[in-house]
Amino acid sequence: MDARCSRIPDERRGSAVHYTAIVVGAGFGGIGMGVALKRAGIDDFLILEKENGVGGVWRDNIYPGCNCDVPSHLYSFSFAPYRDRRIRYPGQEQILNYLSGVAADEGLLPHLRVGCPVSAATYLEDQGYWEVITAAGLRLMADVVIFAVGQLHRPQLPEFPGEADFVGPTFHTARWDDRHDLRGLEVAVIGTGSSAAQILPTLAATAARVRVFQRTAHWVLPKPRKDFGHLARAVLALPGGHHLYRQALHYGADTVLAPVMWRGWSARPVEWLARWYLRHAISDPALRAAVTPDYPIGGKRIVLDSEYYPTLAYPHVELVTAPIAKMTKEGLETTDGAQHRADAVVYATGFKAPEFLVPMRVRGRRGVELAARWSEGASAFLGIAIPGFPNLFLLAGPNSFNSAGSNPAMKELQMQYILECLRWRDRVGAAAIEVTEAAMENYQQWLEQAIATTVWPPASSWYRHRSGRVTNPWPASARTYRRMLDSYGPESCFRAASRRRDIDMTEAAASSPPRYLLNDAG
Structure with a gap:
């Protein structure tokens, strides 16, 4: 199977190729999202990967001694659990082989295009779908765009005189x-x-x-x-x-x-x-x-x-x-x-983790630039959705990095939430949906209160944007994250951005997250 970017039909002289979904990135998030889409009966999608293979950080980091600090029984997908009885912490090569095996076993290779960096994504409001442009100039259309590029993939290099x-x-x-x-x-x-x-x-x-x-x-x-x-x-x-x-x-x-x-x-x-x-x-x-x-x-x-x-x-x-x-x-x-x-x-100086989706240019409704929206630090509803950017979703988005457990597990929760959003969109007959400003405002208020109770604000680390805003880690337990996803479903926090048929849609205003969630370790 030739998975190179050049295998995408080049119809720049005519109408662009249209997909139900385009997933950007082929690490844990992109591979997992591809599996979730297929198992949900969505087979018309692409996974675009800028490098020449799957794996994300486990493809990039080949330094001697590279391994994961989370046991692989936990650092693996629930639908493809790690089952080695000998090795608790496999190395980089074994983790990469695991991801490659999942992609092959789950039938993702026909959907995968490597060596295919995305340079821009623009929401076409009149049509109700996204235009995705690759660095090679290929023009693709998609109802849904899911960014699964992770947080630890752009090296941070200090500059020294001489x-x-x-x-x-x-x-x-x-x-x-x-x-x-x-x-x-x-x-x-x-x-x-x-x-x-x-x-x-x-x-x-x-x-x-x-x-x-x-x-x-x-x-x-x-x-x-x-x-x-x-x-x-x-x-x-x-x-x-x-x-x-x-x-x-x-x-x-x-x-x-x-x-x-x-x-x-x-x-x-x-x-x-x-x-x-x-x-x-x-x-x-x-x-x-x-x-x-x-x-x-x-x-x-x-x-x-x-x-x-x-x-x-x-x-x-x-x-x-x-x-x-x-x-x-x-x-x-x-x-x-x-x-x-x-x-x-x-x-060994880490990554530009607070710079989400850089260097891609993402524009939402009315041409709003996401980079401008995030100039003081990235934010997204539950790390997944952004007001003004319909049918755009994130995996491992702002403030969803689990600093105390399994991030593949966090991504799986996000994948299921994204599928729930797409099902709700279809039930109400909308071509596109977006999280409401009210839901985002209430969530952001909760998030800031939760972060204020942590030890992060005073410390300088890759958790923080240069503005001082804590943009990367999730400030509560994984169980709290699951409960919030269950409590704030799309029916109460999203609205129709465009319609397939004439229906009466009212913008739902999300209520504030329950106070008991704050500082909840359970």
Whole structure:
């Protein structure tokens, strides 16, 4: 099967090709949405992927040691659950193979077009559908557009004076260049988040010296063993064992980790564990003080790793806490005047997560630019829909990243909500529907109140837009998210944007979310 973008019929000289739905992105969100559409009886859709294969972050991040910090029994689709009794945390290649297998097994390959970046999407109000333009200039029409591009796919690269002077290779962990052999070299790693923690042990095993440049210390929790023990394997071999384990992981994360985001006593048990692990893993008082965060646990994404701290104590590994002033021909210079030699520089500096849908140009009713609407930070109703943008939906949209559990599970909830919206649209005979301003306003009010109770507002992280607005994480438990989706269905929060037939539609005004949802860990 040739899945290249060029296989889309090119009818630019005539009428454009029309689809019921176009899904943008072929990571967990896009693959899952494709399965949901097929199982709902919608077979007339395309999945457009800008790169040359499925997988999203699991295709892009091929750095040594890349793996997931969520057990794969939880980090997998409910309709295609992970069932390996040997390995708890498979690596990047295994996760990518899993996604590729789901796409093939569920019959998505005929719908998939790779190497097909989308440059623009415009709502044609008179016709009631969307025009999607690819970077190659192909013009496609769709009743519905679903953006499933995720939040962690555009690398964040800091700029330093003198970068052009450095003679060695430099690359981001998400753009790993395996043409460069780093064995026996002096390597600089900039950043101390999850990617840095995962790559450090592998680099330290072969490099002559590794210097880790810490911008901000991260809270670190020990990670369970990669492989299951004999007892766990025996339990998983029992009928229903995999399902029970998956459910235990889900409720455990929602009960133990979700409360970490809230201010006050709820985070204390996990912070105590993190401090105990720090004392246990690092015996050097100076190093321990250097890696102790000065903000509440949960203020940034918690690192789950059992090798990072011990590797920092190796004699040929050095933690540098002074800020980088500039790059030189032979390495980096910090603000204290110290010169740090480096043969290669690895940026483990994260992603431009708050910049949703960039660089695509999206225009809704009356030509409103979504980028202008989001200039002070992205927002969407339940992270899924936007007033003024009919029949446009998001997966992993603003404020729907689950910092304490499974994001594939969050996406599945969103997929089902999108299908519910499409069914309601068909029941009322509308060509397009959109979330009302009233629903969005009430939701935004709840969201801001919920975020104010978390530890995020004071902390600087990829959770926040440059305006200071917290745009990425969900400020409550996954169970709360499910209940809100159930409570605020399309019949009460959406209106008809255009009609297939003459019907009497009144704009529904959504009521404020119940107050009991605030700070609800259950």
